[in-house]
Amino acid sequence: MTTTSTRTDAGAGPRRSGGAGPWVLAGVAATALAVGLAELLAWVTGPVGAPLTAVGGVIVDAVPAPVKDAAIALFGTADKLVLLLVMAAGLVAVGAGIGAAQRANRPMGAVLLGVLGLLGLLAVLTRAGAAAADAVPVVVGTAAGALFLTVAGRRAEAPGDTRGSLDRRGFVRVSAAVAVLGAAAGVAGRWASAAAARVPAAREMLRIPAPAVRETIPAGADLGVPGAEPWLTPADDFYRIDTALAVPRIDVAEWELRIHGMVEREFTLRFEDLTARPLLERAVTLACVSNPVGGDLVGNAVWTGVPLRELLAEAGVQPGADMVLSTSQDGFTAGTPLEALLDPGRDALLAVTMNGEPLPFEHGYPVRMVVSGLYGYVSATKWLVDLKVTRFDRDEGYWTPRGWSARGPIKTASRIEVPRDGDRVAAGEVVLAGTAWAQDTGIAAVQVSVDGGPWREADLGEVPSDDTWRQWVLRTELPGGRHTARVRAVDRDGTVQTAEQAPPAPDGASGWHERTFTVA
Ligand SMILES: Nc1nc2c(c(=O)[nH]1)N[C@H]1C(S)=C(S)[C@@H](COP(=O)(O)O)O[C@H]1N2
């Protein structure tokens, strides 16, 4: 008697899974799982960790130029896709070998898969910009593949009456399912990564026309006092406040702004419609209502955009309207007084650039509002998609039902930046410096009192308009010992900044800022 469908190895029991076919499939499945899972995980950890991209990169770097040229001549822009398909075919062949090896000599297949993973890891970690976290996808993927091969193989070899054992058909089915899942994970991972990269790539490529009207920043705006905040805040250092858990990444090609509500002619704008208009450049200091006295939730940038009053004029505001409710893509809303948006002195903007670059994602790309003189929560909607002309007695912004005032004019403020609290400064001339702001009204004077003495006028930096903050500096001789300096601003209407202390809620902090330091 002979057995035809089972095969006997020296020392091993009969292999219920039959011939090499199922094992080859299991090897392909394990490899597909390893690579596919890694590609999917790289969508989360970042594109550098994607093994197909890394190995493809190594291949492209290694291939001699004539071969590369020939491939491009033959496949054109599909050359990358062809390379991926060649790698996939290669992986199927390698996977088949891994399965056969596991069948012949356990755990040889799993070990070979580990070697494949190691090669992938080497490719990933030698790519430009690779970090330790980029190792995670390949390591996890390889472990999952090896685990599948080991466990499924063991069950396929277990006697039929063992719990969880697989007969030949079961082994083939499980392997086929895992192979399909692995391939699907890989395709999904690569697709998602490409989609995630598309919007930042589009932002990089965006060419926004130069502003028709430029802002002239006076040379004396920044007094250059060491340790003081720069007059122009770099976008990377600009404070960020919003309710977005994940920063919206809007595709500029799909962006639309609807202007509607109490208007004669409702309309919708696309990004090109907006930037085809003459752009206005304005330096404006934004401030957050949550900023405490002396705090840093305030920043100054140069913005370009389209004046909102032009768009509102085209829409034709109906009588009785007194507010514009702006809505962001992520559902935030702000209620801005209509008069501030129509005020020619403020040039309220639909801004598309910040300090000469397309808005950073964190600061509202592709379009946000910038309105001088109003706290951000009632005016500075980022990721703007909708403007509704309405009335304060019909609509309210996000923060109004949460205990913040419906209207939020910025309170005149000033702060000391140099010296810091507790600083020890050298004897001789002491430099006191900082910033003051009263957007839309302007700063006329900054006064400093040391140890309760008389108010002394600080020297002021120049400003392009009343819509930005203004630097100040006071150089003075002080005796050795501890001193406390206080600062207050006077706006261009002649109003002295109030000494009355108020917390940020419900409509902004007030009070004079002071700092205590020691002169050696
Ligand atoms: N979409 C959206 N826009 C928003 C907010 C928000 O939560 N969501 N916060 C506002 C607040 S409270 C402030 S102070 C400013 C801050 O703008 P910045 O993050 O660019 O400094 O954005 C405003 N615009």
Ligand SMILES: [Mo]
């Ligand atoms: Mo804010």
